[in-house]
Amino acid sequence: MPKRPVSTYRLQIRAAFDLDAAAQLAPYLRDLGADWAYLSPLLASTEGSDHGYDVVDPSRVDDARGGPEGLDAFSKAARSAGLGILVDIVPNHMGVADAAQNPWWWDLLASGRESRYAAAFDVDWEVGGGRVRLPVLGTSFEQAADAGELRVEADELRYFDHRFPLAQGSVTADERAVLASDPTDASTVRAVHERQHYELMHWEREAAELNYRRFFAVSSLAGIRVEDPAVFDEAHAEIVRWVRSGLVDGLRIDHPDGLADPVGYLDRLAEKTSGAYVLVEKILEHGERLPQYWETEGTTGYDAMGDIDRVFVDPAGESALDALDEDLRGSAVPPWQDLIHDTKRVIADTILRSEVLRLNRLLDEPIDGSDDAIAELLTCFPVYRSYLPDGAGYLVQAADDARRRRPELTDAIDHVLVRLADPGHPMAVRFQQTSGMVMAKGVEDTAFYRYTRLGSLTEVGGDPSVFALDVDGFHDAQARRLAERPAAMTALSTHDTKRGEDVRARIAVLAELPGEWAEFLRSMRDVVTSGHGPFDNLLWQAIVGAWPATRERLHAYAEKAAREAGEATGWLAPEAAFEASMHAVVDAAFDDQRVAERLASFVASVEQFGWSNSLGAKLLQLTGPGVPDVYQGSELWEQSLVDPDNRRAVDFAERRDLLARLDGGWLPDVDASAAAKLLVTSRALRLRRDRPELFTRYVPMTVTGSALDHLIAFDRGGAVTVATRLPARLARRAARDGSPWGDTELLRHAGPTVDVLTGRVFEGHRLPVARLLERYPVALLAPLDAYPGRQVP
Incomplete structure (x- = not known):
């Protein structure tokens, strides 16, 4: 049985923070409560690469990242701190820029x-x-x-x-x-x-x-053919050595959907590593499940991120935000499926046209319109890819949609389908490798920047047409995760997220305050505007969510977001006039007193609610089913935007100092210091690592009273998680009734338990939520011996 992590902590290894620097961090990760360190790619990559996904030589550890000596030193330091090691690897492609x-x-x-x-x-x-x-x-x-x-x-x-x-x-x-x-x-x-x-x-x-x-x-980034056993062996010799020699314990597989045979790849990897712990960066569409026969513990957690984000979104705000979106566009908002059809089709017809033509050449007998039919099938494909013969139903679904949209292509579609349905045909294999390319570029890198009603929903692996998730739906998803993939990763921030977890948590508040958001946005646009309503909405959400942020970071985000959207400007032909207006919006946040004061006032009105969401989301992730990953630095507020902003340097000295103060008995306020988040993170990670017997099941807790829809509570087998949701609405309730929670109670076993966040002891079957959440919007209850310094309230 391979070792499995209880939790992980992701570190971005690069020249500015190499393996030797990471080794110095091992004691901090242990003190934080992390179980494994999770490292970005280590193999030799293009000179100056900060991410490492452009490997140029798979036979050696990158000298700039510390070389083999650095890996040895890090492994020794991690072992001394009791940490396992998970490493990101890149089997699909190599860097060929130079x-x-x-x-x-x-x-x-x-x-x-x-x-x-x-x-x-x-x-x-x-x-x-x-x-x-x-x-x-x-x-x-x-x-x-x-x-x-x-x-x-x-x-x-x-x-x-x-x-x-x-x-x-x-x-x-x-x-x-x-x-x-x-x-x-x-x-x-x-x-x-x-x-x-x-x-x-x-x-x-x-x-x-x-x-x-x-x-x-x-x-x-040129694709490589790891389906060839000789290529696999040479590309993985160093990686396999790491595992077999005990330098690392597990592997994270980047982009398996690009491979000709993901299933065969994982089988071979399991054979070479004697079944080491393996995760796949597999993006699942809404309702899609990871094939159960894959040799993997599960995904890297984008699916979990979507569930956690949406349980903090107020469904009552959907219609008002839709109306605002329509007003900004000056026309009806296209249905999500129609929007992504059009953006995917543009991708298939432009930057991925060579892939379409190659597929057409693989047809035994191309006919008139067959290339058009292939492009339309790629466009209509509802998930990243199928794994024939499994997933053949997705091909049928794509064909039905393609015929409906383009009836004149019916004969060509039927002709193409004969080959696409044959798992052994080269065209079918190639199509499976290509559909994910069209999805990623058309949806994540284009449509996500056009569908702007609530930016927190346009995240990797998310379906923004799914606006919110109720508490029962959340419980169902967590129970399913525990039953199906208990050792899969869960995540809230990654090197690929378009907004850090706490940016999304603050943006989610807008669903509770749609009228206030519409008023704020209109007041901003009366002073300064890019001239594009939906983009102004996207940009101001990012500014509010990331505030305070530097001018440079926001300018970089604005440029990338606008060019990825490809509506008013683009990468190949930037529109100078629009981009000048766009940058003027960012500058106004710093230079125009009216804008700056209104921005500061609005942020002040929502930040406490955002922080409440942040603490709740973090606690749900860290204590819920799966292996929670803490992305570097996100134990404090993680207010980064899209890459490369989310890979910027982390001040670990600040985090060490704050953790030492917490361990000295300090209970911080929920404020800009983010120490409250570090408290939640460290106490949840430590409890999970040190008391695994408290995390063996998933049972929703019973909540009664007039504010029960504002609470999420579950029992993991002795550890009970309690988190507030929809805090702005809860505050309105308090203003109206004098108390946010009123008669709301958590029903539980009568024995005494301690909140490991505060040390307060609680007893009795009926626990008033107002008393439980008196200090923080979250609580983590455990047996008394989980907190030796407990206090009786």
Whole structure:
């Protein structure tokens, strides 16, 4: 039986915070209560990469991240602190932005089909005329050559900082003589280039003409074929060594949906690692389940994040926020499924057109309209991918939707389906690898920035058309998680979340105050506006949710959000006038006294409610079924925005100092210091790690009284979690009735228990919630011996 973590703490390892720095943090993670350390990718990646998902050499730990000595040191420090180790790995792709840094890619470009690594990369050699197409030029090849931007020297073809190998014998003696005096001689450079196993081309051609598989639409990340046993073995030799030698205990698999055979991959990984603990970064759509036969403990927790977020959203605010959204648009809001159909179809027709064309080439007999039919099926596919023969029903569903939307394509759709339904056909395999690319780019990276009624719902793996979740629905989801995947990860913030957990918790308050939000937004737009109503809504939600934030962070968010939405501006053709107005909105928050004062006033009116949501969400995650992960720094308020903002440096010294004060008996207020969140995090993590017998089941607690819908309470087998929800509405109740909780009671066993957050002891079957939550909006009840310094209230 492999070791399983009780909880994890994610660390982003990079040059600025390497493995040696992480080793120094091990005692703090132990004191916090974490069970395992969870590390971002460690293998050698593109120079300067902060994320590590662009591996260039799978045979070694990145020197910039501490090298093999750093991993050894971290492992020893973690073991001394009693920590297990989980490491993120990237089997789907490699970084090829700089060919000279990647020995596999360099060899492929030097030797083409004869390369030792020809089988490692997913290249369509035929369509490229036996060459790999590289979209690196800012102009056509001819223009670049004529301008002297290309040169041949030192047995390399160079374009500014880019270097490419020359095939053996591809430069004649006469050409070498010419190049010795002028390495940029255009005619000679052209001739030499024609003999290479690659073709340098204008980057604009990549959308339709690229001939190698990549990660989503990122041409600097080339897909690799780990379905080939030899490729798997070489790509995983170092990783397997880590596990077998005891350096690490478990692995997190990045983007398994990009693989040709995820099931086979996980089987082989389990065989090589003797069944080590493995998680998959699998994004499940609403209602979708992870296949139970996969060799994995479960997902990395985006699905849990969606449930936790939505139980803190007031369903009563939906219609008012819809009305505001419609008013800002000046037209009816398109249904979510229609919106994402259109954004996905744009992706299939533009930046992923090359993938559609490759699928069409894999048809035994392409017909008129078959490429259009393939694009429409990819667009209509309701989940990231199927795993044929499992999931064949999704293909039927996509075909029915495609025929309904495009009846003129019915014959072509039926023709394509014959191959797509055959699990062994190359086209069916490739389609499964491609549908997730269209989903990710069309939904997460486009539609999520257009569907702006409540930004906290547009999160990775979330369906923003599902507005809220009631308490019973939440309990059902948690019970199912315990029954089906008890060792799967749960998360609230990750390196991929578009808003940190506490940004989302504050934005959720707007569903309780839709009228106040509409008034605030209109008052802001009367002073300054981007000219695009839905985007103003998105931007002001982010500003309010992340406030206080720096000007630079908000400008970066605004630019990324607007360009990803692709409505008023875009990455390829930025609209200068709109972007100037957009940046003026951000500047006004700092420079215009009217705006700054109104912003400060509105934030002050919602921040306590947001903090209540934050503490509640954190406690639900840390004590609920699954393996909770604490993303680096999120033991204090996590108010980051989309990457790279969510990977910025963490002040661990501040966290150590605050934890020491808490351990000295300090009970902080719920305020901007975020010490209350550190209290909740540390006490929940410690109880879960040190008393696992208290977390063996999931039973909803009985709540009675007039405010029962404001409480979430469950028993994990001796540890009882209690959290407030919809705090703004609760405050209105208090203003009206003089008491927020009134006669609301928690019914439970009569024996004495202690709230491990405060040390207060409670007895009796009927526990008044007003007394239980007198100090904090959350409580964690446990047997008396769980808190030696208990107090009788």
